[in-house]
Amino acid sequence: MIVMKFGGTSVKDEAAIGRVISIVRSRLRERPLVVVSALSKVTRMLCELAQEAEAQHDDNVKALLSRLRERHFDLARKLLASRPELLEEAIGEVEEIIGKLETFVGGVCLIGELSRRSEARIISTGEVLSSTIISYAFNAEGVSCRLIDARRMIITDDNYISAQPDMETTEANVRRIVGQESKGVDIVLTQGFIASTGAGAPSVLGFEGSDYSAAIFGSALDAERVEIWTDVDGIRTTDPRFIGSTRKIDVISYEEAAEMAVMGARVLHPLTIEPARKRNIPIRVLNSTNPECEGSSVVRSDEAPGGPKSVAFRSEILFVRIRSSRLEGVTRMLGKVFAVLYPKRIPVTLAKATESEVCLVIPEEVDGLAEAFDEIRKWAEVTVYRDKSFIAVIGRDIVGFEGLGDKVIGFSGKVYMANVGANMMSESFVIDRDRLQVTLERLHDYIFEQ
Incomplete structure (x- = not known):
């Protein structure tokens, strides 16, 4: 089994999701567990929604909810245009998710208070929405897919916004639930970033925590590898938004990649490395817009060259x-x-x-x-x-x-x-x-x- 995680820019629109389906289809023999983020910029929108609700800016809250609803409705219509029966089901599920969010945010707006727990509840909605639509898209394209809610599997402490997983409980859940739900389908699909506490309250693994989720799933399943799909050709020698002449790093050690993340490189979530390193599971960082590129591999230190990276x-x-x-x-x-x-x-x-x-x-x-x-x-x-x-x-x-x-x-x-x-x-x-x-x-x- 392999774990394939697709970030927000890799699932941002109809074309991007089409590429994701094609990439996953090419790896069906390896029994992929697919992990998806919220659509690009949706988590940021949900953070803004939470802030506007706390400030009791009712008109702004309504406008943000309208944008959220229309973006996901529009995506579902484009992806499922040829399958009206699936489109109707998907729209119904999306409306139910946003309707519950609307009711919850209305309560925050009414009292003007936003706890960490409430914030986690709001910002975790993006992954629930994207995964719902993407699961329908896979099925519409002939790749049988079963959606598993990550909150059933990843159990954390009560630090709702930067929650720490209970690894023993989480790994047992992942092995049991994925083992059951993967029967009879081509792939199972779940969400990154989101989790729940032992008491069942929503929690999240810190911003950009979907990479961490993928590594946790990979460790629990003793995956052959974890693939992190982004919008650049692997790990670069520096941020390409600042320097035009960056180079791709072909091979890097777990320790070097972790140091890069801690020091500010926007490559992997800093906590992503440890679950993979413990089980010696290679991480590959790949480009969903250029899937032919071999990307970068994160491996044991004795398999990586020395010198500046x-x-x-x-x-x-x-x-x-x-x-x-x-x-x-x-x-x-x-x-x-x-x-x-x-x-x-x-x-x-x-x-x-x-x-x-x-x-x-x-x-x-x-x-x-x-x-x-x-x-x-x-x-x-x-x-x-x-x-x-x-x-x-x-x-x-x-x-x-x-x-x-x-x-x-x-x-x-x-x-x-x-x-x-x-x-x-x-x-x-x-x-x-x-x-x-x-x-x-x-x-x-x-x-x-x-």
Whole structure:
């Protein structure tokens, strides 16, 4: 069995879904479990819907619901035009899903309060809608398909928006349910991203968590491989939206891919790697608009070459210096800082410490950050540097690549912090944001074009 996950851009419209059906059809001998995301930009629309409902903007809520309904109705009509009996059923199911959402959002709008649990309920609707229509499309094209609700299988904790799966329960559910539901059909289809708590409440695996879902399914089923279908030819040496001359990475290790994700590369959800690595299941990153391309393979480190693989970056970060007037010691400094940040779920990309100072790289616009800094200021000086970016060169044995730091200083004009990852997989730098583009271009050329 293989797992095939198709992201939002791969299922964005009639043509894209037609390509998906063709790709899946070519792999029927391998008994695929197909995982789909919401249609492109629908999750963003649902997030906006939740915010407008909380703000009690009734007219905006109605407009967003109307757009949501019409987009999915229009897609169903195009995909199922030749099968009116299936179209009628699909439209009925889509209307039922959106009708329930409309009622729920109306309640949020009435009271003007949006809990994390309610937010998860709203934003999980996109995958339910897309999978419903796509399952009908498969059947209409002669590929017998059975839809399984992922919320029956992936069971999580109560952290509704970035929920953590109970892997033991989840894997048992996946093996049992997929084993039962796959009988007598060509494929089974399910959703990425969405799950439910032990009590049955909706939860989601963090934004862009569909990759993670696919890896969980792959691990549970001991799949031959997990395929992640996107709209680019595999994993690139940097973000092609910023650099036109990127190269495809043919083979990369689990550890390097995980480091890329953590450091800001929009390749795979950071948690995707571990379930596959534990079972030694290869991950292939492929392009649904160019299925003939072999893409990139994520494999064991002894199967991947060494050297630089990628330049990752985060364009909008805060660089924070926390200084104590006392020599606290490294352990105590880190302990005191993270005793404040961890309970508030403040994400830290990078931390570096001396006996009296801690430097942090933190994403901008993080909830609870001001309160955390106020608490730390009771015993230390906190300086926040804005308009900064973070750039990292990733690859096994990266420390053996000479002259990297000097080049970054020369390209950027100033480096506020430099760091070699504890796993020796990355060398990273904090620079001024207005120097990011030129630094990225020159650094990428220096590493990959020389």
